[in-house]
Amino acid sequence: MNRMFPTKIAVGAIAVLGGIALAAAPAHAQKRDILIGGGSVTGVYYQVALQTCDLMNKHANENYNCVGRPALGSVFNVNAVNRGLLDFGVVQSDRNWQALTGNADWDGKPVEKLRSVFSMHPEAVLLVTRKDTGIKSVEDLKGKTVNIGNPGSGQRGNSTDLLPLYGIDIDSDIKAEGLQQNEASRALVDKKVDAFIYTVGVPSAAIEEPANSTDIDILDINSDAIKDFISDKPYYVMAKYPAGLFKGVDEFETYAVKATVVASADADEQMVYDYVKTVFENLDELKKTHAAFQVLDEAEMLKGLSAPLHAGAERYYKERGWL
Ligand code: GLU
Numbered sequence: 219m220n221r222m223f224p225t226k227i228a229v230g231a232i233a234v235l236g237g238i239a240l241a242a243a244p245a246h247a248q249k250r251d252i253l254i255g256g257g258s259v260t261g262v263y264y265q266v267a268l269q270t271c272d273l274m275n276k277h278a279n280e281n282y283n284c285v286g287r288p289a290l291g292s293v294f295n296v297n298a299v300n301r302g303l304l305d306f307g308v309v310q311s312d313r314n315w316q317a318l319t320g321n322a323d324w325d326g327k328p329v330e331k332l333r334s335v336f337s338m339h340p341e342a343v344l345l346v347t348r349k350d351t352g353i354k355s356v357e358d359l360k361g362k363t364v365n366i367g368n369p370g371s372g373q374r375g376n377s378t379d380l381l382p383l384y385g386i387d388i389d390s391d392i393k394a395e396g397l398q399q400n401e402a403s404r405a406l407v408d409k410k411v412d413a414f415i416y417t418v419g420v421p422s423a424a425i426e427e428p429a430n431s432t433d434i435d436i437l438d439i440n441s442d443a444i445k446d447f448i449s450d451k452p453y454y455v456m457a458k459y460p461a462g463l464f465k466g467v468d469e470f471e472t473y474a475v476k477a478t479v480v481a482s483a484d485a486d487e488q489m490v491y492d493y494v495k496t497v498f499e500n501l502d503e504l505k506k507t508h509a510a511f512q513v514l515d516e517a518e519m520l521k522g523l524s525a526p527l528h529a530g531a532e533r534y535y536k537e538r539g540w541l
Pocket of ligand 1: 256257258261262263264290291292293309310341370371372373417418419
């Protein structure tokens with residue numbers, strides 16, 4: 219008996235501790251972390267990351283803990299998703315195609331594991347300047363300080379495509395800056411840059427903030443050379459925007475892409491399925507979270523995707539009868 223007693227206590231203690239551990243463990247141990255990469259804090263990608271995570275945390279909280287974080291933009295997000303550093307990333311449709319096919323930033327090195335999940339809002343390639351710079355057209359940028367986008371952003375590639383189409387050599391005709399967009403918007407107001415190029419959903423705080431603090435213009439990017447450039451690329455469209463979208467800004471015409479959400483082929487199928495299902499089943503809620511999301515439409519969200527669909531996304535779309 220004497221020998222049994224301590225043993226019983228020990229067994230009992232283990233059982234109690236085990237019971238506590240078992241009671242506390244399931245909720246925590248079964249939750250899977252999801253990390254989604256967006257863009258600059260004043261852009262719309264960060265809102266995609268934040269708001270879709272918010273839906274996951276509200277509607278799929280028993281299984282997932284989702285975190286949306288700012289990131290450097292499209293090129294960074296493709297590479298981070300490919301390396302497994304992000305579960306999902308937001309990426310311009312032109313970068314989605316270039317990564318898949320091994321072009322531009324991925325020259326000769328296609329990202330074979332890149333998979334599309336769905337597309338989100340349209341994004342316009344915006345050339346934003348202050349009215350006091352006297353810049354009235356893309357050609358007028360010669361001799362000026364222009365933010366062409368930070369390395370890792372989607373707009374940097376758009377800048378390097380479009381400026382030469384207007385006869386502008388980025389290395390010798392302008393002083394090119396590579397600020398992140400939150401800094402670039404501030405630098406425009408502070409007269410540290412004369413203009414910036416930013417590919418973003420409309421509206422966006424990144425444009426509203428300078429528009430509300432100084433007099434800005436958004437210029438046309440619609441020359442014949444641009445129209446010719448986009449004509450054989452299905453991920454670009456010309457788009458006209460009405461006057462008054464931003465304070466003091468007249469109507470303008472430019473070309474546009476779509477924001478797409480991507481994952482790696484290695485991402486867990488059930489996790490991707492649950493994310494897609496949660497987003498589509500709560501689309502009305504998502505649409506209310508940002509003005510750029512008001513245009514979201516189920517059928518449109520399956521368009522503009524170059525990389526093949528992720529298996530988890532495909533499963534959901536087949537269930538809905540969309541494929
Ligand atoms: N289109 C930008 C990029 O690819 C990001 C825009 C945003 O953050 O909304 O880097």
